[in-house]
Amino acid sequence: MRKSLLVFAAVVLVASLSVCAQNTGNIRYKWYDGQGLMHFSDSLTAEAMKYGYDLVNDHGMVVRHVPRQLNAEERAAANKLAAEQAAKQRAAQEIANAEAQMLTAYPDEESYRISQQQALDNIDQQIHTTQINLRSQEKALTGLLGRAADIENAKEPVPKFVIDGIATQRNVVNDQRNTLKRLQALRAQTVELQARQLARYRELKAAQDKAAQDNPTE
Template identity: 80%
Template sequence: MRKSLLVFAVVMLVASLSAHAQNTGNIRYKWYDGQGLMHFSDSLTADAMKYGYDLVNDRGLVVQHVPRQLNAQERAAANKLATEEAAKQRAAQEIVNAETQMLEAYPDEESYKISQQQTLDTIDQQIHTTQINLRSQEKALTDLLGRAAEMENAKQPVPKYLADSIAQQRGVVTEQRNTLHRQQALRAQTVQLQAKQLVRYRELKAAQAQSQQ
């Protein structure tokens, strides 16, 4: 009985060593050149690294594939692609984080709408302040123009300081008008954005409610 066990152990050891030699021993290199012709080599060559190669054992089985080396332009393109993909993943994760925080901050739709209205109220206050300033600056410009008109009607030359003041005041009025237009455009854009955000909020709340069922 002991002799049988010893013979069995020897056979298993030989089989194991044979399998290991088949898997790792007598490795050769196989690759295809630019014309698609297959090549074999016992050592790693520059062409194999250029085109990419397979590690082949003595049974003809591929045990590993090594892709070809990239040139500088290809490496730059690959790095750019990897960077863009990483940026997309970060942006997607930021959206997920922002939406999670939104649901935590506003447990119901009413509180979310109140927050949106507060944003509009802030913009409206800025618009109101700009309108007041604009009316004040327009009045100042009107007064300067009136003084210049009186001098012209009296056949008197308009002094340089007055002409310069008018030009400067016109610039102030123009800037105030541009500011008002930007603020009004921002409000319109905010209203549109908030409508989309409210739709998304409702979708997230519905999904949240369904997951809790």
Template identity: 75%
Template sequence: MRRSLLVVASFMLLAGVTAHAQNTGSIRYKWHDGQGLMHFSDSLTADAMKFGYDLVNDRGLVVQHVPRQLNAQERAAANKLAEEQAARQRAAQQIIDAEAQMLAAYPDEESYRISQQQSLDTIDQQIHTTQINLRSQEKALTDLLGRAADLENAKQPVPKYLADRIAEQRGVVTELRNTLHRQQGLHEQTVQQQAKELARYRELKAAQNKSAEQG
């Protein structure tokens, strides 16, 4: 399919060149090879298409430039670059759309700050719940350790089931402590991010108000 498209494209290019030649008189082809040497030809050659060429009229003036054909590697690189540029453009447009939606959803700073505080409140509630669970699990671990200590003080061996319970409970406590640490870190990150977002909101709002005044 791609080969067919290339054939059609080449045919259309030659047809355009022929029509151009008919409108401008005698046309020659000029190009530079890989060593930089200049060549002229009365017909379109493979080398001219490979390196790119100029259409020259009978007065020696360049009337059109046709860039060289890209090889497979160059086409792949060009396609990748185009895709990256398109992705950056989409990302930039998404930011513009998101900021426009933000201004529409929060017409004043007070409503925007309330929304930010609600997000923080959700994180704080999660932290509070984890702290309650952690205290409960730490107490359960303390009780198990106390039972084991009583047995050791009585010169009695600690049963395997009790040792296993202690190890399991330590794992629960450790996981809850890690969860609490992550949640507290998220709280701090959110506070910092919200400060930046609020500053951006103020910039956008000021620009919006200025535009309205000028309008």
């Protein structure tokens, strides 16, 4: 029995080698030059590598195609394109993950709108605090200016520390005003962004609800 199995295995191996030899045969190289003319050779040439080539067996069948070699500039461009495509894919996946998390965190529109309002409330609180600080700093600046005016009315020179204090206080007031403008601009941008986000949430929720209807759980 063991001898029969060995004989059978030998026959299968020989048959496999025979088929492989018939499929591949003697490999030659085929390529097309810059004018589109076909070339064959028994060895790999620089021109074949330049234009790309096919590995062809003795039956004329193409075993494998090898694309042409890229120069340094082409390789750099190909690598850049691949990196850009990979970055786009990562960005798309990150957006998909964020949207999936959003649907999980906010199962209904009311909860999502509440979260948006909380974000606005936070900005409004910052605006309110900045407005209070601004009024306080403006009042301090007004006081310093009044003091300087009183000194000038008394025909006396305004002390340097008062002049410096006024300059410093002006900077503080300007910083507070700029902060208030940035916060007000941020609030306007947030309102616009939230409107787009809410529209997207509704699209995703509708698609989710439809999928649940089409594939009800048993």
